[in-house]
Structures are given as structure tokens and as C-alpha cells.
Amino acid sequence: MSVLPAAPPAASADAEPGPLRLTRTALSRIATMCLVELQKLRHDRTELVTRAVQPALWLIVFGQVFTRIHAIPTGSIPYLDFLAPGILAQSALFIAIFYGIQIIWERDAGVLSKLMVTPTPRVALVAAKAFAAGVRAVAQAVVVLLLALVLGVSLTANPLKLLGVVVALLLGSAFFCCLSITIAGLVLSRDRLMGIGQAITMPLFFASNALYPVELMPGWLQAINHVNPLSYEVNALRGLLIGVDTNLALDFGVLVVAAAFMITVASALLPRLARG
Amino acid sequence: MSTDPASAGSPHPGPAVRCAGLRHAFGTTVAVDRLDLEVRRGEVFGLLGPNGAGKTTTIRMITTLLPAPPDAITVLGRDVARQRTAVRRLIGYVPQQLSADGTLSGRENVMLFARLFDVPRRERRAQVESVLDAMDLTEAADRPAKTYSGGMVRRLELAQALVSAPKLLVLDEPTVGLDPVARDGVWDRIAAIREATGMTVLVTTHAMQEADEHCERIALMHRSRIRALGTPAELKAEIGPDATLDDVFRHNTGDALSGEADGKPADRTIETGGMRDVRAARRTAGRVG
Ligand SMILES: Nc1ncnc2c1ncn2[C@@H]1O[C@H](COP(=O)(O)OP(=O)(O)OP(=O)(O)O)[C@@H](O)[C@H]1O
Numbered sequence: 001m002s003v004l005p006a007a008p009p010a011a012s013a014d015a016e017p018g019p020l021r022l023t024r025t026a027l028s029r030i031a032t033m034c035l036v037e038l039q040k041l042r043h044d045r046t047e048l049v050t051r052a053v054q055p056a057l058w059l060i061v062f063g064q065v066f067t068r069i070h071a072i073p074t075g076s077i078p079y080l081d082f083l084a085p086g087i088l089a090q091s092a093l094f095i096a097i098f099y100g101i102q103i104i105w106e107r108d109a110g111v112l113s114k115l116m117v118t119p120t121p122r123v124a125l126v127a128a129k130a131f132a133a134g135v136r137a138v139a140q141a142v143v144v145l146l147l148a149l150v151l152g153v154s155l156t157a158n159p160l161k162l163l164g165v166v167v168a169l170l171l172g173s174a175f176f177c178c179l180s181i182t183i184a185g186l187v188l189s190r191d192r193l194m195g196i197g198q199a200i201t202m203p204l205f206f207a208s209n210a211l212y213p214v215e216l217m218p219g220w221l222q223a224i225n226h227v228n229p230l231s232y233e234v235n236a237l238r239g240l241l242i243g244v245d246t247n248l249a250l251d252f253g254v255l256v257v258a259a260a261f262m263i264t265v266a267s268a269l270l271p272r273l274a275r276g
Numbered sequence: 277m278s279t280d281p282a283s284a285g286s287p288h289p290g291p292a293v294r295c296a297g298l299r300h301a302f303g304t305t306v307a308v309d310r311l312d313l314e315v316r317r318g319e320v321f322g323l324l325g326p327n328g329a330g331k332t333t334t335i336r337m338i339t340t341l342l343p344a345p346p347d348a349i350t351v352l353g354r355d356v357a358r359q360r361t362a363v364r365r366l367i368g369y370v371p372q373q374l375s376a377d378g379t380l381s382g383r384e385n386v387m388l389f390a391r392l393f394d395v396p397r398r399e400r401r402a403q404v405e406s407v408l409d410a411m412d413l414t415e416a417a418d419r420p421a422k423t424y425s426g427g428m429v430r431r432l433e434l435a436q437a438l439v440s441a442p443k444l445l446v447l448d449e450p451t452v453g454l455d456p457v458a459r460d461g462v463w464d465r466i467a468a469i470r471e472a473t474g475m476t477v478l479v480t481t482h483a484m485q486e487a488d489e490h491c492e493r494i495a496l497m498h499r500s501r502i503r504a505l506g507t508p509a510e511l512k513a514e515i516g517p518d519a520t521l522d523d524v525f526r527h528n529t530g531d532a533l534s535g536e537a538d539g540k541p542a543d544r545t546i547e548t549g550g551m552r553d554v555r556a557a558r559r560t561a562g563r564v565g
Pocket residue numbers: 275276302305306307325326327328329330331332333334372482561562565
């Protein structure tokens with residue numbers, strides 16, 4: 001073979017991006033993907049309604065019945081109020097897990113390949129997907145919260161606390177979306193992921209404090225509850241929305257660390273996913 | 277046109293793509309083996325071969341989607357293993373599948389890629405409109421892409437790939453599943469863009485006729501290796517007078533072309549089907565290999 005041509009002139013522009021450039025790119029990509037998510041939502045508003053059916057059933061049927069029979073002691077707060085943040089977290093969880101399933105579809109359809117041939121670091125691509133899932137979760141949350149209001153749940157009107165709710169939902173969704181992408185990167189097929197997705201979402205939900213206070217759980221369940229990020233998400237939502245006592249610093253701390261960790265793991269597995 | 281004018285007196289140093297000793301295996305399946313390739317700047321280069329020859333795998337290595345060792349591939353002088361981000365900036369890529377986002381409008385699909393390629397905000401809108409116009413999609417730009425025909429989706433994907441003004445356009449089977457009119461539509465636009473910008477085009481296909489008409493040079497790939505390389509005229513002349521590229525293909529691939537491998541059956545079943553039909557045809561084409 002002949003010798004390689006001389007290196008192209010603008011070598012500095014060709015170097016792999018440093019940390020500063022990487023952060024800027026990541027933020028720009030996150031903004032882009034969130035915007036696309038909003039565009040998709042605008043085109044398909046019916047999804048907001050169909051996806052509200054399940055949380056609505058939980059609130060209306062489960063919530064109202066259990067409030068009436070006082071089966072679950074929640075102190076001075078009505079059970080429905082206690083439940084509403086839990087259902088909010090649940091609906092965000094289901095959306096986020098679905099996002100990981102969607103990425104396999106995107107791989108099969110060539111969409112993922114196309115995204116990966118753009119000048120976007122893997123971690124930025126995954127983070128962008130993760131927060132896009134969060135945007136959808138937040139849009140869904142608006143619907144669920146309106147429903148809760150109609151059912152008479154007393155929610156905070158403090159804009160700062162509502163902003164906190166948005167952040168908690170974004171972080172929680174980012175974690176579960178990346179958990180799902182990680183599993184996708186391990187099992188590589190949509191069918192297997194669907195099975196696993198279904199097999200883990202319900203346990204994640206039931207092994208959290210979304211439906212009942214921690215104190216009611218048997219010891220082993222409490223142990224699981226303490227390592228389940230969903231519980232910290234629920235705690236944060238409960239603390240912010242209905243004023244239940246919680247350690248918000250701990251809740252947000254756990255959510256930030258969990259989301260960052262999972263984004264890192266998922267982006268390490270992304271090339272494997274794209275290849276398989 | 278058996279001699280090649282592009283090789284002499286080219287103002288640019290080095291080829292657009294150079295692969296040296298490329299190899300990739302999926303488990304025990306060797307998909308690409310000892311592959312050497314040079315695509316000259318500004319040419320339309322066709323990578324031809326039957327299903328499973330290793331075309332897509334080669335393309336995926338060149339586009340950074342599959343790992344390549346250092347010094348194995350350069351794109352416009354940049355090493356694919358060492359300068360991945362720089363290489364990605366130079367490439368416009370249209371994968372084998374129809375990959376536009378059906379829920380987004382045509383314009384939103386293109387705008388997404390303008391953003392992902394960091395097209396400056398000031399130029400973005402104009403750039404998006406200009407590629408939509410070049411692909412004749414201005415009128416349909418506000419409709420969701422899922423309402424597009426197969427040919428329109430392919431043009432939309434070209435628009436997505438072109439919005440960043442790439443130096444190298446990589447197309448994996450751009451015309452599979454399209455009717456003859458849509459196929460010509462795609463090739464005509466590729467030619468027009470190349471004319472206007474001088475970009476290099478690397479295209480895979482198993483339609484010999486199309487390669488003959490639209491590619492300046494071609495490489496015939498079979499069972500993970502390149503078996504023949506040259507201008508269509510050169511390759512045909514080697515076989516004999518009145519030879520067609522189909523003959524060249526048969527000569528180089530032995531019996532590989534006995535029916536299913538040339539992709540024509542799948543092509544013929546599709547007229548102006550929508551995105552889903554074309555996807556189905558593509559899947560069939562994939563399974564056949
Ligand atoms: N992800 C994968 N995992 C395992 N084997 C693969 C994978 N992708 C391709 N192969 C195998 O590698 C070989 C080359 O495949 P490739 O897709 O590169 O062929 P191709 O020339 O693009 O064929 P086609 O015309 O059908 O698109 C085939 O034997 C194929 O089965």
C-alpha cells in the first residue's frame with residue numbers, strides 16, 4: 001500500500017473533544033432530544049390520554065376504595081393524598097422502562113445507527129434519550145396531577161416545589177430509562193427485553209413505598225425499599241407535593257447519583273446494543 | 277471512459293476513503309476479510325455484492341459504527357479509530373433500513389439532524405429549507421413522515437444526511453424496495469448534489485444495472501472479499517465484448533447469482549408502497565441473505 005497522505009491542516013479541530021467541549025455537546029444534545037420529544041408529543045396527544053388510563057384507575061379505584069376502608073394507616077393524611085405521588089412515580093417508571101424497549105426498535109429500524117454517526121459522544125446520546133424520557137414523564141405527570149386535583153387531593157401550589165417535582169421526575173426517569181437501555185444492551189432482543197421489562201417493573205413498584213408506608217413492610221421488603229431508587233423518587237414527590245416529612249437532600253442525592261451511574265453504564269453498553 | 281481522469285491531476289491529496297486489510301467477524305462468521313479499498317475524492321463509488329457479501333459490515337466500519345483498528349481506515353485523511361468525532365462530522369449516512377421518524381414531520385426530521393451536526397443556529401433554517409427543496413419535499417415538509425411513500429422517505433433521509441453538508445455521503449442500498457420512478461428520483465438527486473458540491477459518494481447496491489449507470493467505479497464484493505475493482509467499462513471489457521455487469525457479477529461470484537442473490541425479486545414486488553411495505557421488503561431481502 002502507498003504511504004498515508006500528510007495529516008490534514010486543521011488538526012486541532014480534528015482532535016477528540018475535551019471535557020469542556022463534551023459537556024457543551026452533551027447539554028446541546030439533551031436540549032435537542034427533549035425538543036424532539038415535545039414535537040412528538042404535539043403530534044400524538046392521544047398517547048397522553050391513553051397512558052393516563054392506568055394511573056387514573058389506580059387513583060380512582062384503588063385509591064378511593066382504600067381511603068374509604070382505612071386499610072392502610074397513613075396518619076393524618078388521607079390515603080388518596082398519600083397514594084397520588086406514588087402513582088405519579090409509577091407512571092413515570094412505566095414510560096421510562098418503555099423507552100429502553102423503544103431503543104431496540106430504533107436499532108432495528110436503523111435510527112440508532114444514524115444517531116451514532118452524528119458527532120455526539122455516546123454518553124451525550126444516552127443522557128439525551130434519558131432526559132427525553134423524563135420530558136414525556138413530566139407531560140404525563142401534568143395529566144395525572146390534574147386528575148388528582150379533581151379527586152380532591154390537596155397539592156402544593158408553591159412553584160419552587162413544583163420545579164422540584166419536575167427535577168425529581170426527570171432524574172427518576174433518567175435512571176429507569178437507562179436501566180432499561182442497559183438491560184437492552186445485555187439481552188439485545190426486543191422480545192426478551194419486553195419480558196424482563198414486565199418482570200421488573202411490577203416488583204420495582206411493589207418493593208417501593210409508592211402504595212404503603214415503609215413501616216408497614218416486612219423487614220426484607222424494607223431492605224429492598226432502601227436500595228430502590230423509586231422509593232427515593234416517591235419520597236421526594238411526597239415531600240414536595242403533599243408536605244410529608246422527608247430528607248430531600250438525601251432523596252435528590254440518591255437520585256442524582258443513581259441517574260449518573262446508570263447513564264454511564266448504559267452508554268458503555270450502547271455500542272454493543274448498536275452492533276447486536 | 278475506460279481510463280480514469282480523476283486519478284491524474286487531482287487537486288486534493290489522498291483518497292476520500294482508504295481501507296487497508298480490513299477484517300470483521302461476528303462470532304465465527306467472518307463478514308469482511310482482508311479488504312483493501314480506495315475511494316477517490318469526488319467520485320461515485322459503488323460497493324456491489326450479493327446478500328451477505330459484507331457490504332453493510334464494511335460501511336458500518338467506515339462510518340465508525342463497528343470498531344476498526346488504528347490505521348485500518350482513513351476518511352479524508354482522518355483515522356477512523358483515533359479521530360472518530362472528526363470523521364463523523366464529515367459523513368452523511370443513510371442506513372439500509374428506512375429510518376426517518378414517522379411521528380415527526382419531514383421538516384422536524386431534517387431539523388433534528390441539523391442540530392445533531394451543530395449547524396449554526398443562524399444558518400439552520402435556511403439550510404433545512406434548501407435541502408428539503410433539493411429533495412422536492414417542501415410541499416410535504418409539514419406532514420408526518422409516516423404518511424410518506426417509500427421514495428419520499430428515502431429522499432427525506434437524503435435530506436437528513438445532506439443537511440450538514442457532508443464531504444462523504446454513504447448510502448447503504450438507497451434504492452431497494454423503490455419503484456423505478458422513485459429509484460431514478462433518488463439517483464438523479466444524488467447526481468445533482470454531487471455536481472453542485474463535489475462531495476464523494478459511497479453507495480452499496482445489488483442492482484447491477486443501476487451501478488452501471490450511476491457509479492464511476494465499482495468494487496464487487498463476494499463472501500467478505502473484494503473480487504473485482506474498476507470502472508464498469510473496464511470490468512465488462514475484461515469479460516468480453518457485449519458483456520453486461522450481470523455477467524461480470526456472475527463471473528466473479530460463481531453461482532451466487534442463481535436467483536435470490538441479486539435482490540430483484542424483492543424489488544419487483546414493490547410499487548409505490550409506504551414506509552411499512554418497504555420495510556417489509558427490506559426484511560425479506562435481509563432474510564434471503
Ligand atoms: N449483527 C450481526 N450479527 C451476526 N452476524 C452478522 C451481523 N451482521 C451481519 N452478519 C453476517 O455477516 C455477513 C455479512 O453481512 P452484511 O450485512 O455485511 O452483508 P450485506 O452485503 O450488507 O448483505 P445485504 O445485501 O443482505 O444487505 C452475513 O453472513 C451476515 O449474516
